[in-house]
Amino acid sequence: MTAYLLSLIIFVPLFGALIILAIPSAAIRSIKYLAIAITFLQIILAGFIYSVYEKGPDAPAGVHIEAAYQLQEKAPWINLDLGSLGTLSIEYFVAVDGISITMVLLAAIVMFIGAISSLQIQVKVKGYFFLYLLLSGTVMGCFLALDFFLFYLFFEFMLLPMYFLIGLWGGPRREYASIKFFLYTLAGSIFILIAMISLYISVIDPAATAVQAGLIDHVQEATSENIIQLQQMMRENKIDAGNMVHTFNMVSMADSANFIPGSLLDVLNQKLIFGNAARLWVFLALFIGFAIKLPAVPLHTWLPDAHVEAPTPVSVVLAGILLKIGAYGIIRTAFSIFPEGAVHYSWLIGFLGILSIIYGGFNALAMRDLKKLIAYSSVAHMGFVLLGLASGTAEGISGAIYQMFSHGIIASMLFLIAGVLYERTHNRMIEDYSGLATKMPYFTIVVVIAFFASLGLPGFSGFIAEFLIFLGAFNAANVNQLLPRWMAIVATLGLILGAAYYLWTLQRMFFGKYFGKDAAWDTLLRDLRPIEYVMFLPLIILTLFLGLFPQFFLDLVNQSVGQLVTLINQTGKENLELILRHISL
């Protein structure tokens, strides 16, 4: 069972999607319950993964060491002969480390909550849940894939269900929003595609190449000595190009010894592209590609539109999971493969982070549509992730991953809140309501909790995340000189803005005398229904739990973050020194 856990969590929903195809579209209830059951099954599988995952200080932690990934599943998939270039090997390679396991847990939870929220879908139910489950599987695949090709497949494939979910079940401007979403993210993934191509052409799989070169008979026999020997031989040009096995394995890519000497992405390569090292360009390509998904200002304008038009559960999934794929991609590919880029461009990344925090915050302050406000607050909160990552410090990166999880939960809550109102009145304009606390007291309690959780009140998960990010971002100036101190200080403005737009909204919409723009709302605005409690309660409990017991989460990520920090601060700096020496020559 454990051997195939990861595949199960990816393919169970895909299989479920096929079953849904087989159910007649009139059987709406069975379709809905099946989808919920399958997402629940995904939670159980995620729970299994969590329980099997080795935690603690000595646990293998992945990142750039392949052996240190857990629950590995590896199977050859595509092997292409590229003639004089050697061969190309694409594998079905999934595994977890501390960073991805948190995302898998998050995705399972949010998908389940989203499925419950999808009960309100009334039209084209079959198609909806088919796409929803499709999305569910691909999202998991994205977080688990360690083969770049596989990752890219899932990453791209995610676009389609999302496009149709927004475009078919969305609001009035859904077509515009869905196309914008699609084109934007496709533009991003083109950057990732070019990075992927340039990477696999430069990188070999040392074990498989050792087999080709006759060092060993079988890949399984490869020891670390063999690999080092092979890498040494390759450095000395003793390996024939035709014998090289190019790989998409992201972990192999993270080892600069696996880069073919003289290839453009070799650390020692001296050829420049437009005055900059190829490695740095490719880092930027990856970063931009994922920054669109994240989204970082100024690449964010698809987000408000997509969110406003998407139906509630899709917004939940979009904010809860899909944005995290952007951040996850930056960690998994850009930072792990090109740590020198993380060092070289830390200023830029940090700057985009604080730009997102402040720009997103101010925009949220100006919004009149509740959902748009929440969308911009997402931009601001994901800005914290960038800031934390840019710092390259233990606190900053731990905080960034914490924020990814925390924002996943809190943003889900926030979009559900917007959904509750929209479902009742089909109106989300802040100024059209007042004094909702009188009408819907329990809903107001949920809103207060969610808003305060989002603005980073201690006790909720967001506080731990943002606190760590602040410490890390400021500390970077002392530890590794990646960020200037003023960035962390300026970012604290985000805290004030967060308080401002949330509390202003609370005051305008929920407090004061009751007022609804339409008299008919009097009867429509009823307090939460049981099914809505079922959605909110787990999220509230989770954000409180993570706010009070951070160690639970940190036990998972600590070792991986430690490796990533070392990777950035040692390998990254060494590589950068080598590269910059060439540039200056």
Add this chain to the structure above:
Amino acid sequence: MIFVNLSATIAPSVHLLFISLLILVLPLVSALAIVVIGSKKVSSWLGTMMMTATFLLTVYVFLKLWGVGDLHQQWNWFTLDSNTYRYSFKIGLLADQLSLLLLLVVSLISLLVHLYSVVYMKQEEGLVRYYAVLGFFTFSMLGIVLADNLLIIFIFWELVGFSSYLLVGFWHKKEEAAKAAKKGFIINRIGDAGFLVGIMILWSVFGTLDLPELRTMMGNSFISGGNWVSYLPLKASFLQIEIPALWLTLAGLGLFCGTVGKSAQFPLQIWLPDAMQGPTPVSALIHAATMVAAGVYLLARVFVLLNTDSLTVIAFVGAATAFMAAIAAVSQYDIKKVLAYSTISQLGFMVMGIGVGAYDAAIFHLITHAFFKACLFLTAGSVIYAIHRLEQTTQEVYPHIHWATQDLRLMGGLRKKLPYTFTCFAVAAAAIAGLPGFSGFLSKDAILTGAMAWSSSPDFTGNWWLNLVLLLGFAAAILTVIYMFRLMVLTFFGEMRLPLVYQVVTEKMSALREVPLLMLLPPAILAACSIGVVFSLNPFQGAQSWVMQGLAIPLRKTPGLPVSLQTNLAIGVEDWHSTVSWMSIGIFIGGLAIAWRFYHPGGRYASRYHLALEPQGFMNKLSFHHWYLDQFYTGILARAAVQFALLTAWMDQQFIDRILHFTAKAYVVFAHILHWFERSIVDGIIKLTAYLSSVLGRLLGSIQGGRIQSYFIISLLGILLLILWRIF
């Protein structure tokens, strides 16, 4: 959670530790229980009983530890851990002499407010919510007091702000209450952002937020070549940290920002008057006695980490706040507003006290102020309650009559109707005004002595402008006497002015009577605590009070501090003590004389006060509008922020998105151009050639075809272009 160490100053006593934890947790349990039970009847009594238990436990711990030693215990909360680093974030409980005092004050006043609210809030719909949040507030406040590190302090600090938000906005249907709650929280957040920066600086230099550890490490750090140098312990080695010395000052000022927000100091003091929108017992507990004092408490906690520059700033800010608020308190109509400004002013005193190094005096003032200000608020609450009762009785006959129950213009002469309330109020007023024999005299005198010693310290010779602090302090002290006297006269002396405005009330005046016993008891206890002998047997010597005797001024370790400063200050305090005492008495008498001159009972001012309109004249307006600070913030800053937000939103849609749209449109336009090019230029040439060839064709007898010939021309051109490109 893991036990890290058991490093208590006294022999580790598990049962004291347990009781201390119980003190912290009981109010939270109370809050949760109230929410779970959800019954109005139960909540008030459950809350009060739990608070009683908390208070009794506090007394027990206090008696066990006061003058004996500190209790300190740490647990690991969470750790960032890997092969190369290990950052621990701990939860710690520190019950030292300072926190013991605060513990006592907080739990006592909270208990009294719980008790008082049983009657005062009886009619309220949201009573469950009220008691739950009150319990939660007490929990958070005790958390601040008991925490041993800055992270935990910060956490409870924010929670206190959150509970304040909920309590100020208790009457959420009231627009003003909702706005005041929002304003309070946002402005506190501004301060907290600064606090966070302070924490970041200390973390980056010392790698810990533990106060005892910070104290040690601050002592080991030093200034060298304009840099602040420290050694940060890593897992196996030390990392030398070197950052510009300015950050030392900024760290102090950052932490002070927290105080500025929470203790309503200049320039963030504007939220406190608005916070009076909350129920009056809440004002007594949170916005007079405890939460706002937390800022001062924080300064005391981090006192050892503050350097000279930041302390000087703190002293100035405190003095300025004290003076500004005292001015504002002189001309308010609203009884609670007067008390609110008075609170700001007194907080300014305390902050000034810390700034001048009179640590013990500031804390002493914090405590005395907590009692007499809580008393003032509760008695003011009683007045409001009584007048509200009168209003309700009147409304039974005249339902259309409404008046502002807190408006001083309608009060007067209540001494006769509310004799017990008046007595309590008078005692507390005497204390705040600094009548010798009352607690306020002792503590204020001690602060002024400290300020005197500071400004005349040989370490600061030549810095004449330090005397400005002293001057502002004295001025504020005189103003305190004046506004308190005015408040007394307008509320309790003379004749009641309400019947002058609403004649019909006369027939219902019998409804105006003393409040129930349960509402009298808490102010009475607080009034008793405002008498000088409770603290010190010597009515002129605050320094001999048990509070100041029990609190030693901690030795400051900040690099760059003049070595002799603290000794000189101590000597200065000794030298100046009797002089300042006489001056304080003089201030009181002088203030009284001025106040009498303007406001004496039965005088024109008081008897015609119901006619008072918006204040006229620049000074009066300045006072009434509190230096126009609020107008500046809401009118200029907040509006600017919103305008900027609108600008960014505009930018987002009109600029960033426009670029995108522009690109998209450019695609289409380009597509159109291509199309146009094909249709007009290509086809145009074709048509032209067609025309020409039809002419030619007529000549040569050929038909059609011309169009195609021009296709050929186009392609020929294309090929020629390619050739030309290759050639050049």
Add this chain to the structure above:
Amino acid sequence: MPDVSQMQGLTNKLAEITASVSSFLPEISLAVSIIIILIYDLITHKRQRQYLLLFALVALLLTGYLTSLQWLSASRGAEEFLFNDMLVLDKASIFAKFVFLVAGILTILMSWPDRAHKPMLSIPGEQVILLVGLVLGTFLLCMSVNLLMVYLALELISLCSYILCTMNGDKPGSEAGLKFILFGAVSSAFMLYGMSLFYGFTGSLHINDPSFVAGLETIHWLPLTVAGLLVISGFLFKIAAFPFQVWAPDVYQGSPTPIVAFFSVAPKIAGLFILIRFTNAYSFVDLATYWQEILAAVAILSMTVGNFAAIRQKNAKRMLAYSSIAHGGFLLCGLVTFTDFGLSALLFYAAIYVLMNFAAFLIVMLLEGKTHSLEMDTFKGLGLKFPVLGVLTIVAMIALTGLPPTAGFTAKFLIFSSIWAAYASSAKPILLYLLIFGLFNTVISLAYYLKIPYLLFFKESAVTMVSDRKDYLKNILLVFLIIPIILLFFKSEWLLYIINSITFVFQKVHK
């Protein structure tokens, strides 16, 4: 004696020709079928036209069988020169023949009349004959190594095409046909002139002949370039690449859909083949860089012009015409790298392109069958009415865009990989530009490929009159086109394995 030696030579030549015949069986089979169909058409009643299609199908299948025999007997890298070095038979050309056969078979299946369906063409016999003739032309073109043979093959294709596209008999068809003919004639003239120059330079028409190559080495680069460009213009005409793309939209719009599908695929690939062989000749004289830059520019312009022009189209076939211009550009990219890898990528792309382009035209046919219009606006809401067709459309469009999980992605992926690999080893900036433009064009192309699924699913149906005729055959055919498109993504090595067994003529000197 001279007579004897001449006789000897003649005998040798005759012997060679007879020897060559055995390697010429597929072509012969095609030629014979043409004759049989012609006779059958003459002697039978018009109503039995499906039998004509059946005949052609059998002929193509037979040819396929013969071709696969050739494939099996051909060894890696072996080249067989036929008919006095007029033609070359190597694995590459056999592969190309398969592609053409598949295209031909698909065309016939697409033209297969449905029950109660108006016939596609009024003169099916001739249509079928010409189609087989076209296949024969492409067969010959991909094998040609002699400029004269190239010309003949090209003209065979052209002539068949001209007639096929005008055969509709309606006005736009004939006008488009006329344009096509005259335009084709001009480009042929260019080409012929260029060829004559080459003959003048080298005294040989055989592009793989050492003397041809040696002759080129002595010529000044300017006349060489001019002559080369003139020759290439004929090939570019067949590929419909810039600046010879002008005819395509009109012709595509005016011609019957199955024929268009064939036009958009087979002559294009045949043209690419001869372009490869021709530029190969230049690679000896170190002029490859010249061709690289020129062809890269042509590729970039074709992609860009095709994609941009496609954005604003409202007619589905016209849009696909521009799309095929853009794809021509992408195909050229593989050639421009001048590496084995690039050519493998090109072949892969070509094979996949056949599948997805036929799928796209088939979809257009099916949709046209529903609404009796080619205006895309009339397709609104059809996806919800016919979900299976809708989903298949999505897959086809995604494949044309080049997104996973379709082989269209793999094809683009290989093309981009080959460009990057070539750039990485040669660091020629033009390759980087090619890559950037290629990627950029991929994004742009999404905008219009997405339009059809967008209209199918997101828009409410505007036309109420939707014929619900069941085109079972075409639906099944579509499914069978889509399956390999997806399958070859997951197992691209199956196709690439075949392609890799071809050692391309590159860098290979003929003695």
